[in-house]
Amino acid sequence: MTAEVLVAGLGLIALLAYAVLGGADFGGGIWDLFASGARRREQRDAIAQAMGPVWEANHVWLIFVIVIIFSAFPLAYQALSIALFVPFHFVLLGIILRGAAFVFRAYSPQSARALGRPSAATPAGGAPGPDDVRAGGASPARPERARPWGVIFGVASTITPVLLGMCLGAVSAGTLRLGEPGEVRIEGAAPWLTPVAWAIGALALALCAYLAAVFLANETGGELREDFRRRALLSGTAVVALSVLALPLVRSEAPHLWDGLVGGRATPVLAVGIIAALLSGWFLRGRRYRAARVAAVTQIVALLTGWAVAQYPYLIYPDLTLAGAAAPRGVLVFVLWSTPAGMLLLLPSLWYLFRVFKGEHLSVRESAHPPD
Amino acid sequence: MDVLTAARLQMEVSLGFHMIFAALGIGMPLLMLIAEWRWLRTGQAHYRALAQKWAKATALTFAVGAVSGTALSFELGLLWPRFMALAGGVLGPAFALEGYAFFIEAIFLGLYLYGWDRLTPRAHWWAGVPIAVSGLASGVLVVAANAWMQAPADFEAVNGRLTQVDPLSVFSTPAWFHLALHSSLSCYIATGFAVAGVYALGMLRGRRDAYHRSGLDIALLVGGIAAVLQPLSGDLSARRIAEYQPAKLAAMEAHYETSTHVPLLIGGIPDGAGGVKWALRIPSGLSLLVGHDPATEITGLNAFPEDERPPVGITHVAFQVMVGCGVVMAALAIWFAWRRRRGDVSGARLLLRAIVLASPLGYIALEAGWIVTEVGRQPWVIYGVMRTADGVTPVSDVPYTLFGFTVLYLALGTALAWLLLRLTDQRYMPADETTYETPEGAA
Numbered sequence A: 001m002t003a004e005v006l007v008a009g010l011g012l013i014a015l016l017a018y019a020v021l022g023g024a025d026f027g028g029g030i031w032d033l034f035a036s037g038a039r040r041r042e043q044r045d046a047i048a049q050a051m052g053p054v055w056e057a058n059h060v061w062l063i064f065v066i067v068i069i070f071s072a073f074p075l076a077y078q079a080l081s082i083a084l085f086v087p088f089h090f091v092l093l094g095i096i097l098r099g100a101a102f103v104f105r106a107y108s109p110q111s112a113r114a115l116g117r118p119s120a121a122t123p124a125g126g127a128p129g130p131d132d133v134r135a136g137g138a139s140p141a142r143p144e145r146a147r148p149w150g151v152i153f154g155v156a157s158t159i160t161p162v163l164l165g166m167c168l169g170a171v172s173a174g175t176l177r178l179g180e181p182g183e184v185r186i187e188g189a190a191p192w193l194t195p196v197a198w199a200i201g202a203l204a205l206a207l208c209a210y211l212a213a214v215f216l217a218n219e220t221g222g223e224l225r226e227d228f229r230r231r232a233l234l235s236g237t238a239v240v241a242l243s244v245l246a247l248p249l250v251r252s253e254a255p256h257l258w259d260g261l262v263g264g265r266a267t268p269v270l271a272v273g274i275i276a277a278l279l280s281g282w283f284l285r286g287r288r289y290r291a292a293r294v295a296a297v298t299q300i301v302a303l304l305t306g307w308a309v310a311q312y313p314y315l316i317y318p319d320l321t322l323a324g325a326a327a328p329r330g331v332l333v334f335v336l337w338s339t340p341a342g343m344l345l346l347l348p349s350l351w352y353l354f355r356v357f358k359g360e361h362l363s364v365r366e367s368a369h370p371p372d
Numbered sequence B: 001m002d003v004l005t006a007a008r009l010q011m012e013v014s015l016g017f018h019m020i021f022a023a024l025g026i027g028m029p030l031l032m033l034i035a036e037w038r039w040l041r042t043g044q045a046h047y048r049a050l051a052q053k054w055a056k057a058t059a060l061t062f063a064v065g066a067v068s069g070t071a072l073s074f075e076l077g078l079l080w081p082r083f084m085a086l087a088g089g090v091l092g093p094a095f096a097l098e099g100y101a102f103f104i105e106a107i108f109l110g111l112y113l114y115g116w117d118r119l120t121p122r123a124h125w126w127a128g129v130p131i132a133v134s135g136l137a138s139g140v141l142v143v144a145a146n147a148w149m150q151a152p153a154d155f156e157a158v159n160g161r162l163t164q165v166d167p168l169s170v171f172s173t174p175a176w177f178h179l180a181l182h183s184s185l186s187c188y189i190a191t192g193f194a195v196a197g198v199y200a201l202g203m204l205r206g207r208r209d210a211y212h213r214s215g216l217d218i219a220l221l222v223g224g225i226a227a228v229l230q231p232l233s234g235d236l237s238a239r240r241i242a243e244y245q246p247a248k249l250a251a252m253e254a255h256y257e258t259s260t261h262v263p264l265l266i267g268g269i270p271d272g273a274g275g276v277k278w279a280l281r282i283p284s285g286l287s288l289l290v291g292h293d294p295a296t297e298i299t300g301l302n303a304f305p306e307d308e309r310p311p312v313g314i315t316h317v318a319f320q321v322m323v324g325c326g327v328v329m330a331a332l333a334i335w336f337a338w339r340r341r342r343g344d345v346s347g348a349r350l351l352l353r354a355i356v357l358a359s360p361l362g363y364i365a366l367e368a369g370w371i372v373t374e375v376g377r378q379p380w381v382i383y384g385v386m387r388t389a390d391g392v393t394p395v396s397d398v399p400y401t402l403f404g405f406t407v408l409y410l411a412l413g414t415a416l417a418w419l420l421l422r423l424t425d426q427r428y429m430p431a432d433e434t435t436y437e438t439p440e441g442a443a
């Protein structure tokens, strides 16, 4: 196997990590925007709590993807930057507003009164924690106050995954053509505005919402958990419906992708994805939350991997292949060798982070709120 | 506005904005660690309160730093696609390693900010160490990328595409060491003086408690030491660029005719015709600084073709501003140290006023210094290899995105400044010893 394929594999792993972890954070924003019902406030609390300690780390996966593209496949980075100039700027706008609004809300004076310990706000049970005004507690607080930031956070979280999906769709749509090095031609509609791109954008939105709802159902208890379960079932249905709608589109507009997905290498992967999707819905119905979470993650991983396998060996169909876009071998080898070393630092740290904030947390809440 | 100008301005706005937060991201963790360490050692609650207040401020600024940094990673390609097609592979290794540093930073920041009650005091302090280390490391690594643009080395390119490269070339550029040293120091200076101003102002308004005194001490310990070292490191920088970017040095000093016994200009505005108005001249000063010998020959701008000269006015003025601020801050740091040795400074109103006035100087010098470095490199984006005009995007929409990002960053900056002000406004509550348990095993 050649170096550029291995590096592309690394890029795919980073993309998968971003889709699962970052995607769920976007989904959290979506459900913040659409929080509703009697426990609206508790829903927002739970989302803020789940995201707070981890979203910045989850976000770094995107930076990894970008760095791998520009260091290992500089010609692809050049072409994408030119062809997707407008949507990338909107993505940036979304990313900037989402991140800033999330922390601004948490630390704004309206919620400062509630600056207590993270354990003081109890999203799981519904009973709000006591307002803790000690000078201590550097932990941010309840999102219900400072609504304007909350709205910005929610709207940005909703729009950004659509745009990211559209950009992903653009590289498969086949209307982005490359001529001489550095020359980009657009044939017909802007590649990110093609029907296929729209379909993938919508699917990305539904998937983020679904993932977040499944994760949140895992991290809450009682009535709140039922709320998120309903939201998971709703968005899961949307995922299935959008996939069914997207398939004929892919067939007519991006036949090469269709061939790869349905009649080619990627078929087994796609099959795994479909089975996982159905299983996760079934587990949700049966309130088997952990199993549903595993299945939902498998579903996203399989869908994206299927896309990548169908797209192989193209980075941008039909003019740019992995080999054609690759940097000199020395750079590829460096990226490959630095990975195990970096992971040696990274994985234990990530494990520690999630253990401290997700692990024992979970069991405490679950014992406090036995499933209904 | 033409695309090139717009792209340069957008890069400048984005980097200038990011640098504010990057500097805090490098400086603040160190301040927090010192305060929390003092708390662990002494058990005095006000140290913990300081660490927690700084942690809140850092949570706000770090997030803005992270998102504006993400914007930069995209913008390198969006604005300069041809530059990245050539240089992406060279700069890649620096950014790849930097990626790990970001990761470590973000992970431990999550642990630190949200972990006050979940970790033991000692583990909590240790969770802060990787933040400080990786913050510094990410700055040093990204500056390697910039250093390579100043003094490119070890690569071959054909037709705007890299054909041969030593993957470590980005770390072998001769400019890395002095840029990284000078730029890291500047982050500590900018943070230290900005924070010191807050506590000096509080003391002037009569809040002379231990909280304010320690806040000032810690901020000026970090900022002050760095400020005293900075002129030395700046001197090193100037001598290095005399070697490999003589046009930049000439522009910094508005020096046109190659000669010996070149004076050092202090202040002054270049008149565009080869002269400088209203400058104070120190005879043979520049020759002495560069070569430690008044007979040292300094290449002048006239030795370069017209279209290879950097803009003299901006470069010269920015350099003067940086050096001026640097000298003032170094002097102030020495004054503070001298006065502090004799005891409490909370009554030294003149000194405190000076510290308040000086609190933005670190940032002014930092931004001005980057302007010297980046504008002084013009017209090259990769010195001697690729012109900025050849790296820019063919997309014509840049003026709109420039406008959009400028508005966005202004709005975010205003909102953030307001939130930070409110943070300092929440009066410090006198330590209620029952809320702060003394950590076990504290000396």
Ligand code: HDD
Pocket (backbone or CB within 6 Å): B150, B175, B178, B179, B180, B182, B183, B184, B185, B186, B187, B189, B190, B230, B231, B233, B234, B235, B237, B238, B241, B248, B322, B323, B324, B325, B326, B327, B329, B361, B362, B363, B365, B366, B367, B368, B369, B370, B371, B372, B373, B374, B376
């Ligand atoms: C707090 C900030 C600060 C202060 C007090 C100073 N500088 Fe500086 N300077 C910077 C912040 C900075 C900077 C923003 O960080 C730069 C831009 C690139 C770099 O590495 O550092 C810089 C660049 C820079 C350069 C250009 C380097 C290059 O392009 O390769 C020179 C020659 C100096 N500085 C010299 C000085 C001198 C002689 C100072 C004397 C007091 C001084 N600086 C104080």
Ligand code: HEM
Pocket (backbone or CB within 6 Å): B008, B009, B011, B012, B015, B016, B017, B019, B080, B083, B142, B143, B144, B145, B146, B366, B367, B370, B371, B374, B375, B377, B378, B380, B381, B388
């Ligand atoms: C360390 C990483 C950095 C990289 C990779 C980098 C890269 C670039 C690039 C590609 C350009 C556009 C081409 C050009 O105008 O020459 C540029 C311009 C510029 N950068 Fe940097 N830069 C870095 C750091 C900074 C910082 C921290 C600042 C300031 C705060 C800064 C200030 C500027 C300015 C003012 C310009 C415009 C110069 C002009 O057009 O006259 N740079 N930089």
Ligand code: HEM
Pocket (backbone or CB within 6 Å): A056, A059, A060, A063, B018, B021, B022, B023, B024, B025, B026, B061, B062, B063, B064, B065, B066, B067, B068, B069, B070, B071, B072, B073, B076, B102, B103, B105, B106, B135, B136, B138, B139, B140, B142, B143, B183
């Ligand atoms: C073109 C230049 C640059 C790019 C592309 C860039 C990119 C980034 C990115 C993507 C992040 C976010 C990391 C995260 O999510 O944690 C970031 C943060 C950071 N950057 Fe930059 N950066 C540039 C210039 C610089 C420079 C010149 C410095 C310092 C001298 C610097 C220091 C930092 C630091 C310390 C952080 C940590 C976040 C914070 O504390 O605000 N960066 N940068």
